[in-house]
Amino acid sequence: MGVVLYRAFGVSLSRLRNGVLYGLGVGMVVLVAFAIPVSMAVIAPAAAGLVSEDPSMAAPRPEPAVAITDSAISHAIWGVTAGTVATALTRRLGANYRCHRCDIEFSKRPTYAEHVSRMHGSGAPLLRRILVLGGGYAGIGVLRRLQREFEDSVDTSITIVSEDNFFLSTPLLAEMATGHVEPRHISTPIRTFCRRARYYHASVESIDLDGRSVMIRRTVDGKAVEMRYDHLVLALGGQTNYYGNSSVEEHALTIRTLEDALALRNRIITMLEGADQEDGAAEQESMATFVVVGGGFSGVETAGAIHDFVTESAERYYRNIEPSAVRVVLVSAGPILPEIGELGPYAERAMGRRGVEIIKGAKLVEASPHAATLDNGKIIPCMTIVWAGGVRASPVVAALDAEHGAGGRVSVNECLQVAGRPEVHALGDCAHLVNARTGRPYPPTAQNAIRQAAVAAHNVASAVRGRGSQRRFDYASAGSMAMIGRRDGVAVLFGLRLRGVLAWLLWRNYYLSRLPSAEKRLRVAIDWLVDLYVPSDVTRLGNILDRRRRP
Ligand SMILES: Cc1cc2nc3c(=O)[nH]c(=O)nc-3n(C[C@H](O)[C@H](O)[C@H](O)COP(=O)(O)OP(=O)(O)OC[C@H]3O[C@@H](n4cnc5c(N)ncnc54)[C@H](O)[C@@H]3O)c2cc1C
Structure with missing residues (x-):
């Protein structure tokens, strides 16, 4: 049905609002065209016939208005449920228009048609190219917002490059290492985020800021590919800093x-x-x-x-x-x-x-x-x-022809732009920005990366549209928390200090809510639930995973 609606009227059921409205509409049509006529023309006379044959079967009959209201409510509930299911199915199966040559999709038919004619018709395509490097909290945060912003834009291409083909919820790594959650449950394929964007599974080798190009090396065969951009988002995160030891x-x-x-x-x-x-x-x-x-x-x-x-x-x-x-x-x-x-x-x-x-x-x-x-x-x-x-910036970022802060992180202004390069935004663990409130650099935390992503996405979109308005990043942390053991944690939230089980629960809830999809949230919640009742698992996975030198 989603596909038919989409093709006939350009209505995308993949939006929950459309799905609910569609379900309500269908529910009301069924009520008016079927339930009320059948009830009045078939059920009521049949019931009256039965009562005239056997008066003991007579039951108090509700007023017609009350009966119709009851029926309308049940049809509305049924409709909303069916609409929500339709949205879920549409999202999973896809009713959107996909351009297989570009590996991207559009939610509206006219946009898709325009894309085909401009990109694959005669004449040179005119494109504004946004290139996002890195698929962590920062990169995925920016990507998701940019896709929404440019959903109906045919002259903007969005590309993301990441050497891991999944987004990793790093705060849950210690839980994973000790078997409380499964590896796949804290990692989400980057492709699941990409609707309007194209994903390249490759590592970034070098960035030429003057030439506006990036050299990447494909994971599959090591082939070097040059990618050109008009707007660049640097979100390559950090690496372990051994301080030369x-x-x-x-x-x-x-x-x-x-x-x-x-x-x-x-x-x-x-x-x-x-x-x-x-x-x-x-x-x-x-x-x-x-x-x-x-x-x-x-x-x-x-x-x-x-x-x-x-x-x-x-x-x-x-x-x-x-x-x-x-x-x-x-x-x-x-x-x-x-x-x-x-x-x-x-x-x-x-x-x-x-x-x-x-x-x-x-x-x-x-x-x-x-x-x-x-x-x-x-x-x-x-x-x-x-x-x-310790953490330091990735070597690619440290080698950039730009100003750097501690650990090779690239310096940005409060709008997250690299100095002298308004077309380059950097954020997350690879960016160095001094917090004007404290006079110290923002620490490399997921919280900061998530907040910066909203600002960077707005600023990139604004630059792409030629609006020039740039938002400033000024974030006072609402608090922080840490898990220090089984059912024990510490947290400071809005000045409130919590510890013990409450802080631990808060920690788990917060990071559960930060998982990028309902599916992953469900899987991790089940892992944690099972973990409450079963002992630790000491299965050692294959030697192939032991990358480090054996002692
Ligand atoms: C064990 C652990 C626990 C943590 N706990 C917390 C916590 O409790 N609270 C908190 O706020 N923060 C925590 N952090 C910090 C938090 O995880 C980081 O600050 C956050 O992940 C930064 O996001 P990012 O997107 O900048 O970088 P990352 O999440 O590191 O993402 C970088 C992305 O770039 C890609 N990439 C890197 N180099 C290349 C390359 N050359 N080519 C292509 N792709 C590349 C990577 O594959 C990755 O997708 C923790 C970190 C760790 C390691």
Whole structure:
């Protein structure tokens, strides 16, 4: 029906509003054309006949107006439900016009027809090309808004390039590494976001700001392709910053990507398996010791998640491991969770009570397969070190011919434009912007990337349309929160300080709501529900995932 309506009248049922109106309309037509006539012409006389034959079957009959109102309400409910289902089916099956040559779709027939005639007819097409680099919180946020903005525009092309063909909900990585959620449930294919945009699965090799072109390398065959743009959105995120320490780079695991999280999970399980077979106390302790470096969100959340997973698994499955041999050590050069202010010390105490050892004011200076050496001279025998100590911009961004801030992030003004390049906007972890309220750079967080995406999309659209009005990014965080262990968290929201189960629930709800589709939200919610009742799973996935050197 969606396709017929679309083709005949150009009405797209993929919009919920249209679906509901369509359902209501159909419900009312059925009421007027079928339900009322049938009730009056067939059912009422038949009922009267039955009553005249057997008076005991007489029942009080409602007033006609009341009966019609009742019937109208039930038809309206039925219609809205059917309309919503029609919208869902239309979205899934597609009633929109797709140009297979460009791999994009339009929601209106005339727009599609105009696109075909202008792009694939005779004469050179006139296009304004928007190129989005990166498919994380920043890139996808901008993409979704730009698609809505240019849904009916035939002279604007939108392209997105990302080396991962999925959007990753990074705050849930620690939960994934310790088996609370499944990898596919926190990753969403970029193609599911692309209606008006074209996606390239490729890595960005270099960017020529003067020539307005980007060199990409296709993932499938390594072929280099040049892409030209009129407007560029830089959202390439960050990479782990080892601050030049090659021993850490070589021997520590990290937690930034899906692969990292899978490799970490494998390593933890391998160590537990090994420790269970080891009878020497020192060797067992070394295998069962996990050192996490970094007192920010990712370090704290990872240490908390590893601790719960390891202690629970050791108790249940690895009975040869001495409970005292299991250690999780969190090393931080500064205070714990400085982003969360006064609740940092609470997080520290709570983690300490759970059994996480915390070493503050110390830096990791050397990592080896068998130990972590700190700058205070302490040597921790361990076979697993997780480095969550810093972020820097991707090398492509660091190499840009532009001004840079700390960690090679490209400097932008408050409208998120690169200095002297009004056609280039940068945001998220790869952009350096000083917060005028605090005088410090905005931290590399998902919250900032999400907010910046709204501003960047508006500004790019405005530039494309030649309007010139640019919105400023000025964001005062409503708060922040962190999960520090099973059913324990800390949060500061609008000045309100929360901790324990409430903060943990808030954390889970917030990140559940930030998942990009209802399907992923449902899957993660089910994972969490099941996780409440079943013990941890210590399945170790194939060796192929263990990218890092074996200890
Ligand atoms: C473990 C962990 C926990 C975190 N927890 C929190 C939290 O609790 N709260 C919070 O606010 N923030 C948290 N963060 C930070 C948050 O995830 C980032 O700030 C956010 O992801 C930044 O979004 P982005 O789009 O700028 O970059 P990213 O999400 O990193 O996306 C970058 C995109 O660019 C692509 N890309 C990179 N290089 C190339 C290339 N050369 N070619 C093509 N594509 C490329 C990548 O594939 C990716 O799609 C956490 C981060 C981690 C790692």
